[in-house]
Amino acid sequence: MSEPSPAAAAGDRPHVLYVAWGFPPSRGAGMYRALATANAFAAEGWEVTVLTATRDTFERLTGSDPAAEAAVDPAVRVERIPFDPDRGEEDLARWSRSRVLSPLLWNYLRWLRSSAAFPEGGYGHWRAPLIKAAERIHADRPVDLVVGSANPNVDFTPGEHLHRTHGVPYVMDYRDGWSLDVYTGERAVSRRSRAGRIESRMLESAVEAWFVNEPIRAWHAREHPELEGRLHVVSNGWDPKFLRLRPRERLGSDDGLTFAYLGTIYGPMPLREALEGWRLARSRSELIARSRLVFRGRLGHFAEPDAHAAALLEQYHDDGVAYLGPVSKTEVASVYDEVDALLLIVSRSPFVTSGKVFEYAATGLPIAAVHHPETAATSVLDGRPGWFPVADLTAEQVAEAIQRTGEHAATMTGAELEAARAWAAPLARDEQLLPRIRALRALVGGAR
Amino acid sequence: MSSPPRHVVVLFGSKGSASPGSSLAAETSRLRSLLQEHPRVTVITRGLERDFAGADHLDLAADAPSAVDRALVAVGAGRLHARLRSFPLGRLLNSLGPLDEGRVLWRAARRNGAVRAALKDADVVIAVDAAAVKTAWLARRRGWTPEAYYDHRAASFGLSFGVDGSTVAPTS
16 A cells, blocks of 8 residues: 555556545535535646535435536546435436335335435435445546545445555545544444444554544544544635625614524524524624524535425514525625625534534634534634634523624724634635644655 | 426425425425426315415315225224324334325325316325325336426425425425
């Protein structure tokens, strides 16, 4: 594994196979990391092949963001293979008699078959097509490195396969955790389970494993002390490509301020607490009473939106709360340009950073941080100008943070805004990725 | 479909499963695309109270139950169905039994002359929930309609939202 690959030794550009189910046009939150990683490898002179699912997969299952696909570096070759064409099939002419007989039984049997292939019910069946595609890609143009990006964890299987059969080194980009439930801090799968054994085996052979923050990395280092030197933090970051913001002289208008939340709106986040705090702040502050709060993002992680979140937002309609639908990553800058302050609503967990915290930081806008202080996002924003955290998630505390955020926004100058933006420059995505990509370049050898 | 649909039938199989949140999906539903062509629309439900403005609404809830349904009630199948619904294996068994919502809808639909006529006249049948799939599938299978789709994103058809600027349901 430490020997330079034939391609790299010959002075060619090293070839990285990047395996990511959630690649553009997926609308999943992890898509941005996948997009940035593939582009960063390409920018560093690697030949990049991305192995991902066909476009229709995302239209059927997660929703798609076609505009994000235009952001893929043209030098990146994207190999798309079908993912479970039956799932989400709308045309009933393609539904079998057994599926119509009992969709529940049909789904259960599929789940069993999928789990037999790989212990990840909804994705296990993708293992065989992935490996077949990886073999074909390696035969066409030898692969020097494989980076698998979870989740799903089945994305790790081509790397392990090419390592076992051809000695190709591989990286496991965990992001969060396979065994670790980042919301509870508990083990999600036991070490002795089939999934636990497969994970341990994959980790033992991986050249590196990446995690989005230090608490998650440290948890894995405790679980696998023998791997200490190979576990790295590659945190998320903001994407300069998508965040070209205009200068502003002042924030807000005589009509008040526009507060915004941008990001996926989903179960564990303290949405109700945030909305209660907003309602209370409006009753106490004339400025907030004149202001509005808009939510932009997907309702839940799936193509079918989370009805509970929709209903909750609707309850606060008379409090100046509006849900304005999802927004493409390619359009977020124009949204930030129209708002005056941000609400960062994140689940409570020392393992949860969230991807949006970096983008929020880079906008320069005042931020009411509506999350428990132990949430990992705190460490990212600590010291940032215009950051108003809460000590706990009571309506009282949230209302106070919102009021202070609003007062700060109402008096903020253009120069203060630019200073806050400059503070976040080291949090750019490439700053996190480049050290690892360069280290891997040294590992596979070769010269540009 | 080569030519625009003249008549679209929208089937709701369940009284309560249609998720209002579906209208907030960013992906365009098939139904919404079809409505761009301004076809005649017939909505078939089992007691769903919504304002289907501009559409014909055929409600099966008022129909007398079939002999099979009466017999099932008489032998207490409803109580067994309710008990089985409380655990996963029971739900699996229910999905194969006569009180599965899909089978209930099909029995009701084929007994109602107006519903049968609508299905036979339809260019496209849209099942908006899982309970409507069997009827839509059989309608296509029997040659009553040339096309049938499962489109859960259309589940909010007939609803509108108070949330400002949200992507509201198609209503015409």
